[in-house]
Amino acid sequence: MGMSKPIRKKPKNSTRLLVDESKLNMGNTYSSPPDYYYDIQFMCVDCGIEQKWSAEQQKWWYEEAGGYFFSTAIRCRSCREKERNRKAQSRKTHLEGFHKLGDS
Numbered sequence: 001m002g003m004s005k006p007i008r009k010k011p012k013n014s015t016r017l018l019v020d021e022s023k024l025n026m027g028n029t030y031s032s033p034p035d036y037y038y039d040i041q042f043m044c045v046d047c048g049i050e051q052k053w054s055a056e057q058q059k060w061w062y063e064e065a066g067g068y069f070f071s072t073a074i075r076c077r078s079c080r081e082k083e084r085n086r087k088a089q090s091r092k093t094h095l096e097g098f099h100k101l102g103d104s
């Protein structure tokens with residue numbers, strides 16, 4: 001028998017998911033989407049931490065959540081939560097301000 005061929009392992013970080021074009025929110029663009037989602041690295045705009053936006057998360061965002069195709073993740077998970085809390089808080093404060101005005 002000859003030598004057995006080495007088994008080629010796929011690198012761990014090469015996740016790719018097929019793009020379902022029919023579910024995309026492409027807006028008024030004529031450009032065509034890529035065939036696959038890949039894990040991408042980006043820097044959080046708030047804290048500067050390097051984050052991974054996985055192919056799975058992209059597929060969910062673009063196809064299930066209806067995210068505009070040219071929008072991308074800009075914040076890490078914890079900063080997204082902080083931002084959401086901040087917005088909820090300022091809305092609440094705003095409303096309380098109105099109530100106080102109404103009472104006087």
Ligand SMILES: [Zn+2]
Pocket residue numbers: 044045046047048049075076077078079080
């Ligand atoms: Zn962050």
